Amino acid sequence: MVEVAVEKGVYRGLGLARHEGQVVFVPRGLPGDRIRARIESVSRGYVRGGIETLLEGGPGRRPSPCPYVPRCGGCVYQELSYAEQLRLKEAILRETLVRAGVAWEGDLPVAGSPEMGWRMRCSFHAEQGEEDLRLGLHEEASHRVVDLERCLQISERMNRAMRDLLTGLRGRPGIARTVRGVDLAESLDGSRLVACLEGPVTAGEAAGLAALDRGAPGLTGLGAMAEGRGRRRFVLLSGEPHVHAEVRGLRLRSHVRSFFQANRFLLGRLVDEVVGHVDPGGPVLDLYAGVGLFAIPLGARGDRVVGLELNATAVEDAAHNARAHRLEHVRFRCADVLAGMAQCHVQPEERIVLDPPRTGAGPAVVDAVAARRPAAIVYVSCDPPTLARDLQRLRGLGYRADAVSALDLFPDTFHVETIVRLRPA
Ligand SMILES: C[S@@+](CC[C@H](N)C(=O)[O-])C[C@H]1O[C@@H](n2cnc3c(N)ncnc32)[C@H](O)[C@@H]1O
Structure with missing residues (x-):
């Protein structure tokens, strides 16, 4: 000790x-x-x-407002006042950037969010306990699941649906054994709620799970990930698999299996920050495009956009969103960013937006981005260490940050969203 x-x-x-x-x-x-x-x-x-x-x-x-702290590994900062959380995230982000050689002298306030009910997307793990099936998040530094009666990050409707699904699964122990978790997606306005049961379940077991929706009246859609012939695929069991969000007057559709930003309160602000960092005019390459959260508003303002995204379901949503807003000059390709970039001709005055997963873009993608000599790069990141690593490499390739902003998309957790614009030095 x-x-x-x-x-x-x-x-x-x-x-x-x-x-x-x-x-x-x-x-x-x-x-x-x-x-x-x-x-x-x-x-x-x-x-x-x-x-x-x-x-x-x-x-x-402060005493945590959540009874599952410190056992649940979900919210590491719940015992810190929200104002201090924002100060701490700013300090950590600043230090990470400085270590990467991005000595940012300007202000770097982390814009805050309401602390509770912010999540539109969540994934709970399922685990068969000694007595009963548990549904919730992992314990700190462990794979044991904490059975959560109520999570403060999600809405009341999402909490109720999770408990209803758990009750239904407990009543079907044979099939429930194969369920590893539940993903929920809620519309921004709360009007739709879709659940996806994480398998692998067989097609037959999936059919046996369809009746779960009767015990979960809050759901507008239910699906499962089924496995067969070595392939995983989404099976719709009831209702509709999509939710919606209206962002700056543009309605965007997203499937429960497509990535979509989680924070309902800061979604519009995030889009404003990213779109605001892209000077209007030239063509835009939107890497890791998701369902077009940035591409659609950029297109609506008149930019020609090509979005690259690996997840075919997200690309279907993105194409649907472009059609719904009659944006013929916004196109999406289902491709890995590296292969997709190689097939897109470099255009004069190109701007590149990239919003990679937590692991960052990595050296090959960073090199390919810089080799196109874009007029500006807007890097959106939820992970300061991988952002710093990639910025360091971009610095070596002749790009300097000229604008940095940060948003607290994930209150009470250690994550922080950062938007950095870089221009040729
Ligand atoms: C952090 S999300 C950003 C999505 C979108 N920009 C948004 O804000 O809604 C990252 C996205 O990259 C996609 N992705 C992951 N690896 C990829 C790759 N190698 N090539 C293309 N897309 C990829 C994921 O499917 C996911 O949709």
Whole structure:
């Protein structure tokens, strides 16, 4: 057991402390905390310590509004006031950027969101417990599922649907065994709610699950991921698989299996930030386009856009969204970004928007983007470390950041959304 003071917060919800010169990372340790910590592991020169006793809380420490903290691994900052969460995320983001050589002198406030009921999308894991099936999120640093009666991130309607589905699954233990989790997607205005049961279930088992919708009246659609002949595919069991969001007057459709941004409150702001960072005029390449969240508003303002997206279901939604708004100059291709870029001719004054998954774009994609010599690159990221890695490489390839903004799309968690515009140096 050691007694330490947390000097600062670092990414992934860790507090950084020192004991006799040795760095100790403390999960859920908050800046200013004094902690009696048990040493849990020593690896690669790092010590990981768990909070045994909180001797004194740092500024902004609060009792969590959620009864599942600290057991549930979903919200690492729920014991920190929201104003302090935003300050902490700003500090972590700034330090990560500086380490990548993006010495951002300007302001970097992280725009806040209402803290509860913000999620339009969620994925709960299912696990057969000693007594009953559990549905919820993983425990901190474990694959054991915490059975959540109610999660504060999602709406009341989503919470009710999760519990209704759980009751239905518990009543069908034979089939429920094969269900690994449940994804929910809700419309921005709350009018639709679609669930997808994560299998793998066989087509026969999927049919047996169709009746679950009768016990979950809040659902407007229910589907399952079925597996057969080595392929996974979505099977619609009842209702309709799509939800909608109206963003800046544009209605966008998304399938429960397509990626869509989770935060209902900051969706419009995110689109404004991204569209605002793309100077109007030239052609736009939208990499990792999803259902066209950025491509459609860019097209509506008159830009010619090509979107590249790997998920065929999302591409169907994107094409539908372009047709619905009569945007013939916005096109989507179902392709890996690297292969897709190779097939798109470089155009004068091209601008590139890229919004990769958490793992970032990576060196091959960054090199291919820079090789096109675009007039501007707008990089949207939900993971500061992979963003910093890619920005460092773009710097070496002659691109400098000239605008940075940040949004708290994921309150109470350690994630933060960052939008960086780069231009040729
Ligand atoms: C963070 S999401 C962004 C989607 C969209 N920009 C939005 O904000 O709604 C990343 C998207 O990249 C897609 N994706 C992942 N790897 C890809 C790849 N190698 N090539 C093309 N798209 C990919 C995913 O299917 C997902 O839709």
